[in-house]
Amino acid sequence: MNRDDVVNLLRTIKYPNLDRDIIDYGVVQGVDLEGEKVSIVLDILARNDEIPNAVRTAVETTLKEHGLEPDIRMQVKRFPNVSPNAKSQTPQQPLGPHGTSPDPWADRQRLENVKYVLAVASGKGGVGKSTVAVNLAYALKFRGLNVGLLDADIYGPSQPIMLGVKDIEVVADEQQRIYPIEVQGLKTISIGYLIEDEQPVVWRGPLVMKTIEQFLRGVAWGALDILVVDLPPGTGDAQLSLVQKTPIDGVIIVTTPQDVALADVIRGHSMFEKMDVPTLGIIENMSYFVAPDTGKRYELFDHGGGRKAATDRNLPFLGELPLDPKIRSGADQGKPIVIADPASENTQVFHEIAEKVVKLLEESVRLH
Numbered sequence: 001m002n003r004d005d006v007v008n009l010l011r012t013i014k015y016p017n018l019d020r021d022i023i024d025y026g027v028v029q030g031v032d033l034e035g036e037k038v039s040i041v042l043d044i045l046a047r048n049d050e051i052p053n054a055v056r057t058a059v060e061t062t063l064k065e066h067g068l069e070p071d072i073r074m075q076v077k078r079f080p081n082v083s084p085n086a087k088s089q090t091p092q093q094p095l096g097p098h099g100t101s102p103d104p105w106a107d108r109q110r111l112e113n114v115k116y117v118l119a120v121a122s123g124k125g126g127v128g129k130s131t132v133a134v135n136l137a138y139a140l141k142f143r144g145l146n147v148g149l150l151d152a153d154i155y156g157p158s159q160p161i162m163l164g165v166k167d168i169e170v171v172a173d174e175q176q177r178i179y180p181i182e183v184q185g186l187k188t189i190s191i192g193y194l195i196e197d198e199q200p201v202v203w204r205g206p207l208v209m210k211t212i213e214q215f216l217r218g219v220a221w222g223a224l225d226i227l228v229v230d231l232p233p234g235t236g237d238a239q240l241s242l243v244q245k246t247p248i249d250g251v252i253i254v255t256t257p258q259d260v261a262l263a264d265v266i267r268g269h270s271m272f273e274k275m276d277v278p279t280l281g282i283i284e285n286m287s288y289f290v291a292p293d294t295g296k297r298y299e300l301f302d303h304g305g306g307r308k309a310a311t312d313r314n315l316p317f318l319g320e321l322p323l324d325p326k327i328r329s330g331a332d333q334g335k336p337i338v339i340a341d342p343a344s345e346n347t348q349v350f351h352e353i354a355e356k357v358v359k360l361l362e363e364s365v366r367l368h
Contacts, residue, residue, distance in 0.1 A: 001066070003033045009066060010040075013058045016051050016169065025171045025179055027055060029075075038063055042074040044171060051169040052076045111216060111246055113223045114148075116361045119242065119251040119277070123264020125233040128285040129254040130158045131331045132321070133230040136252075138338040139347075139354035141186055145225040148180060150215050151190035152242060153232040154208045155201050160192035164334020168193050177220040184339055189219050209241035216245055226361070234264075243275045250280040250364045252318065252357065257284055257305035265309050280360040281316035282306050283353065286323040316360065319353045321346065 010028055011021045022028055022042075030041030040059060044052045056072055063070040111117065120136065122129040134149065141147040151159035160166070163183045170178050170193050180187035191201060191211065221227065229248075232238050242248065251272050255265045269279050284306025289298045300323060310317035321327070324346055330337040338347050 001033070001068070003031055006031055006033055006038055006063070006068070009062055010059065013055075013062055015171065016054050016167075020182075022055060022059075027171055036067065037069045037071060039071045040073070042072060044074065044076050044169070049076070109246065111221070111227065114221060114227050115224065116226045116249045116365070117229065117246060118226055118280075118357065118361065119229045119231050119239075119248050120254060121231045121239070121251050121268055121272075122233045122254045123266075123268040125156075127233075127254050127256045128321075128327075129233065130162060130230050131327060131336075132252075132254050132283055132285060133228055134159060134162045134331070135327075135336045135338045135347075135350045136354060136357070137186055137226075137228040138184070138336055139350040140226055140228070140357070142338070142351070143354060143358065145358075146187075146223060148187040148221050148224045148227040149189075150219075150227060150229045151188070151192065152212050152215070152229050152238050154191050154211055154238065155232065157190045157192035157201075159188060159190045159230060162331045162334060162336060163188060165193070170194065175220075177218055178214075179220050187221060187224070189215050206237075208237050212238055212241045213245050216242075234268075239271065240275075243272075243277055248277045250278050250357075250361050252280050252283060254283045254285055255306050255309065256286045257299070257302040259302075259305065262305045262309050265306075266313070269313055269315070278364045279313075279315055280357060280364065281318040282310040282313075283318045284320040287320035289323040292325075316356070318356055319349055321349055 007023060007028075010031070011023045013022050014020070015022050015025050015027065027042055027044055028040065029043045030039070032039040040063075042052075042055060042059070044055060052074060056074060059072060060070050120129055120133040130151075130153070137147050137149045149159065151157050153159075160168070163181075163186075165181060165183060165188075168181055170181060170189075172178050178189065180189045181193060182188070195201065229242060231242070253265055253268050255262060265282065272279050284304075286301055287299075287306070288303055289300050290296070291298065306320065307317045309315075326341065326344070327337050327346055330340045337344060338350050341347055
C-alpha cells in the first residue's frame with residue numbers, strides 16, 4: 001500500500017453530518033507512510049470536541065481495518081466566544097479632510113468570482129422574508145445557476161432550520177476560509193452553523209459588521225452566478241455593513257399587505273436609495289389564504305398593499321404569495337416548498353419571481 005492508497009481510504013470517510021469526505025473538505029493536512037505506520041495530520045474548526053473525536057475515531061478505525069498503524073496529530077481551532085463583552089478588531093476608519101468622514105462607499109470591492117449580489121430585505125420582522133429568500137435561492141438554482149445563500153441575520157439566524165441542517169460543523173481550507181455548507185446544491189453559510197442551538201448571540205454592532213464581512217470574503221464560495229443575502233429585518237448595522245463592504249446589485253423587499261408593514265417598506269426603500277442600492281421590486285407575502293376544505297379565499301391581512309407600495313414608489317411588483325400552511329410547514333421541517341413540492345402553484349410563483357429577478361439584475365448592472 002502506498003500513500004495514494006491511504007488517501008483513497010481516507011476519502012471513504014464522510015465528515016459527520018455532511019455529504020463530502022474529509023479529504024474534500026480539507027480536514028487532512030498531511031499523510032506520511034512508513035511501512036505500516038501512517039502519520040496523519042488533521043485540522044478541524046469546531047465549537048466542541050464531539051466532531052473532532054468522531055473524525056479521529058473514524059480515521060483510526062478505517063486504517064486499522066486495513067492493517068495500518070495510525071499516528072494521528074490533530075489541531076482543533078475554536079470558534080470565537082459569543083458573549084456580551086466580545087469586541088471587534090475592526091480598525092477605526094481614519095477621518096477625511098477637515099475632520100470629515102471619508103466616503104463610506106469609496107473602497108467597496110466586488111466579491112471574487114461572484115457575478116451578482118442580491119439582498120432580500122424587509123422593513124419589519126415576521127413577514128416571511130427568510131422563507132422567501134431560501135425558496136427564491138432554490139428557484140434561481142433550478143434555472144441552472146450557481147447560487148449561494150448568506151444568512152446575515154446574526155441575532156436570529158433561521159436558515160439552518162429552513163434548510164434542515166442540524167448538528168453541523170463547518171471546516172476551513174488552508175487559507176482559513178470557511179467552506180460553505182452545501183444543501184441540495186445550494187451553498188450556504190449562517191452564524192447558526194457556528195453556535196449551539198440555544199445559544200444567544202449577544203454582540204455589539206461592530207462585531208456583527210465584522211462577522212458579515214467574514215461571511216462575504218472569508219468563505220470559499222467558489223464561482224457563483226448569484227449570492228442571495230438574507231438580511232435581518234429593519235435598517236441597521238447588518239445592512240450598512242453589507243453595503244459598505246461590497247457593491248449590491250439589487251435588493252428585493254418582502255412585505256405583507258397591512259399598513260404597519262407597508263410603512264416600513266417605505267423606510268427600507270429610502271435607506272437603500274440613500275446607499276445607492278437599486279431596489280429591484282416588492283414581493284407581497286401572506287397576500288391571501290385559501291381554505292383547504294372549501295376553497296374560499298380570505299384576505300386576512302388585507303390585500304394589494306404590496307402592489308400599491310410598488311406603484312407609489314415606482315418599483316416593479318414581483319408577485320404575491322399566499323398564507324399557505326405548506327409553505328410554513330416546509331420551512332419548519334427543513335424542506336422549502338420549491339424543493340418539497342416542485343409541481344405546486346406556489347413553487348411556480350417562486351419560479352416566475354426568479355425569472356423576473358434575473359432580468360432585473362442584468363438590467364440593474366447595465367445601468368449602474
